[in-house]
Amino acid sequence: MPIKVIKRKKNKSDKVNTPTSSAMIAPTATSLYNKLEDNISLFSALFSDCSDVIFRRFQIGKDNPLLAAIIYVDGLVNRQSVDLEIMEPLMYFTRIDQKDTMSNIDIEIIKQLNITVGEIKEDQNVMSIVNAILSGDTAMFIDNFPIALILNSRGWENRGIQEPTTENVIRGPKEGFTETVRFNTALLRRRIKDPKLKIKGFKLGKRTKTDVVIAYMDDIVNKTLLQEVEKRLNTIDTDAIFESGYIEQFIEDSPFSPFPQMQTTERPDKVAGNLLEGRVAILVDGTPMALIAPATFAQLYQSPEDYYERAIFGTAVRLIRLLGLFLATSLPSFYVAVLTYHHEMIPTQLVLALARSRMGVPFPAILEALLMEGVIEILREATTRLPGTIGQTIGIIGTLVIGQAAVAAKLVSPAMIIIVAITAIGAYITPNYSTTYSIRFIRFPLMLAAAFFGVFGIAAMWLFIIIHLAGLESFGIPYLAPVAPLKLSDIKDTIVRLPLWAMKKRPMIPENRNLIRQGSSTVASSRRRTKW
Amino acid sequence: MVNPNLNKDDSISLWQLFAILENSILGTGLLNIAKTVSKVSGQNAWISTLLAGLIIIPFLWCYSSLSRRFPGHTLVDYSTKIVGKLLGNMANISYISFEILIAALVLRIMADFISTWFLPNTPIESLLIITLFLVIYMSQGGIRTIARTSEIILFLVAPFIILLIPPATRIEINNLKPVLQSGYVSIIKGSIPALYAFYGFEVLFIASAFISDTKKIFRTSATCISINVVFYTLVVIAIIGVMGTEILKYINYPTIYYIKSERFPFFERVDLFFAFFWTFNIFMTIGIAFYSAVLGISQLLSLKPKYGRNVGWILAIAVYFIAKTPKNSIEVTTYIQYISYIGIAVAILMPAILAIVATIRHIDVKDGGNV
Amino acid sequence: MKRCVIGVAVMLALSLMLTGCWDAKQLQDMYMSYGIGIDTAENQPNMVTVTLTAPTLTEGAKEQLQILSSQGHSIDEAINDMQAKSHQIISVAHDRVLVIGEQAAKNGISEYLDTFVRNPSIRNDMYVTVAKGKAEELLNIQLKQDPFIALYLTQLLEKNRRLSKVPLVTVVDLFGKTIDKDSDPVLPYVEVTKSKDGLIARGIAVFADDKYKGNLLNDGAVVFMMMSNKAKSVNLTYKSFKSTENDDVYSTVNIHGISNDIKCRLNGDKLSIDMKVKGDADLIEHKVTRPLSESDIGREEQALERELISDMNDVMRKLQKEYGSDPLGLGQCVKIEYPDYYNNIDWKSIYPDVDVNISTDININRIGTSS
Known part of the structure; x- marks a missing residue:
């Protein structure tokens, strides 16, 4: 890339604003002035009453110094970097040849010789300079240059990389995303050291100007999917993006569906794995939660640990999750239906015990x-919002005391407590937190249907849910894929989890452009039988 | 080539066609096949069932021949081109009415069945209305939703067919003897009620329009029917083998009684369990027939998709009242007999005639002209 | 699309609200009968006495069982009449056993069975048994070991079935047999102990058509089970070959792998039936001190077969001559083998005089751990 050299402008120039007095400086100006003072007054007008914005004037060099100023937001910059990498070299160790008259000095020379900051950009647009300052960069102005140097000095207090709180694994990396999007992209880069990993930046939100990046593998991702994601992101027109959930709501296919149509995760390994399967990740500054699109229902029941542990147990655990899903959604409704309509389905001995335990309970099932x-649900919500230790106490009081007392007071039957406990645990078997909402709240309509029509009601409600799921699509990908529509080759990583070496091809859903994942040579297949 | 009335994105795979056919065929037929067939051909009912299935298979070739000539077109699109406007529209209307009748009748049988086994005091109307709402909801999703739902239901229900196996250990061969003693006439006559269990394949008139690989339609549908032939035949053999033909005259839903006759460890009332899961299949039969009728009507009247979608609401009212017409379950049985005969004309002879005329007159999609 | 989804959801919710729960019953309001007894009412031959027994739901109640009894022209009339005596909803869905009183059985059971087949809530494994005396008395006795007489009776029958002392007959099986002209049913026969606090499974009650004719008790029941191919494993005690005129020595064997091959032959007009009972025996008790030699085992086999054949002939004589009942399905066998002959005769009149030749082939395979 040819270096664009901007010569120092003489006082007269047709392109540069030349105000005669400071009164004429309007905060609406779009390009910079030539004079440093004009620029400073322009920005102090823009940042009026912003006590956290610091203006610092200084001189470059001793003899025949150049006037300069930097503007930054206190707290968003690394103070050491500003002091030691920007001001110190410019003020003390100016390596500009003193014989070279400062009058025809080149801004490029300052950049190349005197600033030890890594990332420097030049900018002339006022609004983008403002954005840069507000994002933590330091803007440097030099007298008689109608240009600002944007020096990356970002460095604010942030949470370090910690263990993900919502998706724990026993075996596997313990790193989770943080609130800073740059760290997050770095976590991805560390996992995929491939230039084909593209990380494209956006700024969304008219006021928050949140950094949003989409990450994808250039040679794997389906271009139509990528375009669709970009198109949808670009349609977002809103004030504020605080969390990836904001984006999710703006771009998902069916907003009224109870099922999440994008995966949310704070695990970099999960994102990396999904990128390599041809999906697109959306990372948002300010939240550790990344979005992965498109999502399928089966995916919401997969945890990275499935791949880290041995294949047999990966499969077993998935089957257990499926059972958990079934229990959490349908067990209470079956209990209600069987108890109020079809008691003949209960084994003879059990029906007596159940009936006796319900003696004196005033409410219908x-x-x-x-x-x-x-x-x-109330307990769960209360304990989530409370600090850890209190939450646990409340949990114990709630479950043990209320449960015990409710049975003793004959408000509910003991069997109901068992059912409730199983469903409450079953709902959390899903590795994806957003999905627990769907599962927990589906069971209420199911229970009502069971109360009115017994198992026929359950069948009807199930059908309603199945039809709804069958109609759902996430970025053009059927939600129930690869079961419906059936892609036999993808079943290898859905209900079952084959050994990694057996998954030679990437999943067909979503369609990708680079199907072969690996060679077939494995220890298992090439092992020779030893002759004894 | 692309039919303007159908959405371009709506295409289904052959496997999905298989799932749709399977769901459309399996339904109320299974519940009563042993009773209705053995009434005519006694202990040889299984031969009648086999025969009925084998009769159908060659006619599937007519369907596939039509869809090869008119890829991406439904019956409504090509019937008028083959036999002219009047006859074509008669064919369309008879097909649509047949699907409406099937939907209504199966709906009624399902409601009777649910009301007998699960909810004896619940008014049948509420069961009809709930089912119709679900059917409308499904038909609005279009062929893709129906195809995917079919797949899921197939996976969901298929494992429970295992429940039919344990009672079969008690088959008494004597109940199936003597073979062929009752005469060939009764066996052939018995295959007419057996046909009822196979109806549902006529959805090919509509569904094959969504298949891009038209050459394999015959293979897929023939596989599907063959599986059903084997399945039904085995079921009839097992039921008659275990229970004998005498008792079948007295009981309704012998398949459920057959499952009931075996005691399973841990599970009480496996019959109810099976009935619960079978409800899904019956529902799909109604849904697919209903969707065929909706699509047929909206194509017949050339409605825009926006309006075509709402045809379902009006049709549902019609289906509701037809389903309410039979006074009791015995009358429903009579209606099933009529349906079996109408089906021979609509689902078996009609495609044959259309295919033959199209072959003789060398009509295919290029000659369409105005469509 | 979205609007439709919401619309349908609202409609569904509304239709749920508008309808109701007609069939909802709370479990604690149910009178869950575990056993049902049927007797002919005294002095009123057209009336039936029905007895239900159900566990009391309130824990610590004085009586563990609630026994209701009432009379009516039909079983359901009697049950309806009982409702007046109970504060709970009477349900027969949990009935495990149907006890038929001796007198009722003699009058014919088929009229009682209809409701049990017609009512879909009846369990699949509800056993039927004949009680000596009155069913009402049997259900009213106070057991020492187990408060629930119906469950006790069920388990008694099941355990005895394992040693083939009684058959297990469910209501649907029984119904099938009573309407089938070619075969007659048998039922277990149960008696109350003299001390009125226990039950004994005595053997088999033999029916001709649907009328109770008489019993096969003890060894007779066991060999009958062997002949009817229903015995899996039986224990038999017989006179050992060591017996002398004045000193009987008994041995016990366990016979398993039992099969009975029934063949009928028609010579001109003379019908004869051959039966060959095969099985493997394990010697489980043999009161001879000296070691058994090879030839001794052969002699044991002969002694066993001799006694078996005499027992079987005895049973056959009773069935043919005394009871005129054909529970072994010999008629069906003839029907299959010689249909033309069978159609021209009245099987019931010929049956008592048919020659039945019984042979056995029992091998003693194992003799345990002592010789």
């Missing part, structure tokens, strides 16, 4: 179920 499930 549905009220009992709604009551207890409601209590569990």
Whole structure:
């Protein structure tokens, strides 16, 4: 890239604003002035009453010095970097040849000889300079240059890289994303050291100007999918993006569906794995939660640990999750249906025990179920919002004390407590936190349907959910893929999890442009039988 | 080549066609096949069932021949081109009415079935209305939703077919003897009620329009029917083998009784369990027939997709009242007999005639002209 | 699309609200009968006495069982009549056993069975048994070991079935047999102990058509089970070959892998039936001190077969001559083999005089750990 050299402008220039007095400086100006003072007054007008914005004037060189100023936001910059990498070299160790008259000095020389900051950009547009300052960069102005140097000095207090709080694994990396998008992209880079990993930046939100990046593998991702993601991101027109959930809501296919149509994760290994399967990740500054699009229902039931542990147990755990899904959604409704409509389905000995335990319980089974499930939801919500230790206490009080007391007071039957406990645990078996909402709240309509029509009601409600899921699509990918529509080759990593060496090809869903993942040579296949 | 009335994105795979056919065929037929067939051909009912299935297979070739001539076109698109406007529209209307009748009748049988086994005091109307809402919801999703739902239901219900196996250990061969003693006439006559269990394949008139690989339609549909032939035949053999033909005259839904006759460890009332899962299949039969009728009507009247979608609401009212017409379950049985006969004309002879005329007159999609 | 989804959801919710729960019953309001007894009402031959027994739900109640009894022209009329005596909803869905009183059985059971087949909520494994005396008395006895007489009776039957002392017959099986003209049913026969606090599974109650004719008790029941191919494993005690005129020595064997091959032959007009009972025996008790030699085992086999054949002939004589009942399905066998002959005769009149030749082939394979 040819270096664009901007010569020092003489006082007269047709392109540069030349105000005669400071009164004429309007904060609406779009390009910079030639004079340093004009620029400073322009920015002090823009940043009026912003006590955290620091203006610092100084001189470059001793003899025949150049007037300069830097503007930065206190707290967003690394103070050491500003002091030692920007001001010190310019003020003390000016390596500009003193014989070279400062009058025809080149800005490029300052950049190349005197600033030890890594990333420097030149900018003439006022608004983008403002954005840069607000993002933590330091803007440097030099007298008689209608240009600002944007020096990357970002460095604010932030949470270090910690273990992900929502998606724990026993075996596997313990790193989670943080609130800083740059760290997050770095975490991805560290996992995929391939120039084909593209990280494209956007700024979204008219006021928050949040940094949003989309990451994808250039030679794997399906271009239509990529264009679709970009198109949808560009349609977002809103004030504020605080969390990836904001973006999710603006770009998802069916906003009224109870099912999440994008994966949310704070695990870099999960994102990296998905990128290599041809998906697109959306990372948002200010939140550790990344979005992965498109999502399928089966994916929401997969954890990175499935791949780290041995294949047999990966499969077993997935089957257990499926069972958990079934129990968490349908167990209370089956309990209600069987108890109120089809008691003949209960084994003879058990029906007696159940009937006896329900003697004296005043509520019908549905009220009992709604009551207890409601209590569990309240407890869950309360304990989530409370600080850890108190949360645990409340949890114990809630579950043990209320459960015990409710049974003793004959408000509910003991069997109901068992059902509630199983469903409450079952709902959390999914590795994806957003999905727990879907599962927990689906069971209420199921329970109501069971209360009105018994198992026929459950069948009807299930059908309704299945039809809804079958109609759902996430970025053009059927939500129930690869089961419906069936892609047999993809089943290898859906309900079952084959050994990694057996997954020679990437999944067909989403369609990708580079199907072969690896060679087939493995220890298992090339091992020779030893002759004894 | 592309039919303007159908959405371009709506295409289904052959496997999905298989799932749709399977869901469309499996339904209420299974519940009563042993009773209705053995009434005519006694202990040889299984031969009648086999025969009925084998009769259908060659006619599937007519369907596939039509869809090869008119890829991406439904019956409504090509019937008028083959036999002219009047006859073509008669064919269309008879097909649509057949699907409506099937939907309504199966709906009624399902409601009777649910009401007998699960909810004896619940008014049948509420069961009809709930099912119809679901059917409308599904038909609005279009062929893709239906195809995917079919797949899921197939995976969901298929494992429970295992429940039919344990009672089969008690088959008494004597119940199936003597073979062929009742005479060939009764066996052939018995295959007419057996046909009812196979109806559903006529959805090919509509569904094959969404298939891009038209050459393999015959293979897929023939596989599907063959599987069903084997399945039904085995079921009939097992039911008659275990229960004998005498008792079949007295009980309704012998398949459920057949499952009931075996005691399973840990599970009480496996019959109810099976009935619960079978409800899904019956529902799909209704849904697919209903969707065929909706699509047929909206194509017949050349409605825009926006309006075509709402045809379902009006049609649902019609289906509701037809389903309410039979006074009791015995009358429903009579209606099933009529349906079996109408089906021979609409689902078996009609495609044959259309295919033959199209072959003789060398009509295919290029000669379409105005479509 | 979205609007439609919401619309349908709202409609569904509304239709749910508008309808209701007609069939909802709370479990604690149910009178869950575990056993049902049927007797002919005294002095009123057209009336039936129905007895239900159900566990009391309130824990610590004085009586563990609630026994209700009532009379009516039909079973359901009697049950409806009982409702007046109970504060709970009477349900027969949990009935494990149907006890038929001796007198009712003699009058014919088929009229009682209809409701049990017609009512879909009846369990699949509800056993039927005949009680000596009245069913009502049997259900009213106070057991020492187990408060729930119906469950006790069920388990008694199941455990005895394992040693083939009684058959297990479910209501649907029984119904099938009573309407089938070619075969007659048998039922277990149960008796109350003299001390009125226990039950004994005595053997088999033999029916001709649907009328109770008489019993096969003890060894007779066991060999009958062997002949009817229903025995899996039986224990038999017989007179050992060591017996002398004045000193009987008994041995016990366990016979398993039992099969009975029934063949009928028609010579002109003379019908004869051959039966060959095969099985493997394990010697489990043999009261001879000296070691058994090879030839001794052969002699044991002969002694066993001799006694088996005499027992079987005895059973056959009773069935043919005394009871005129054909529970072994010999008629069906003839029907399959010689259909033309069978159609021209009245099987019931010929049956008592048919020659039945019984042979056995029992091998003693194992003799345990002592010789």
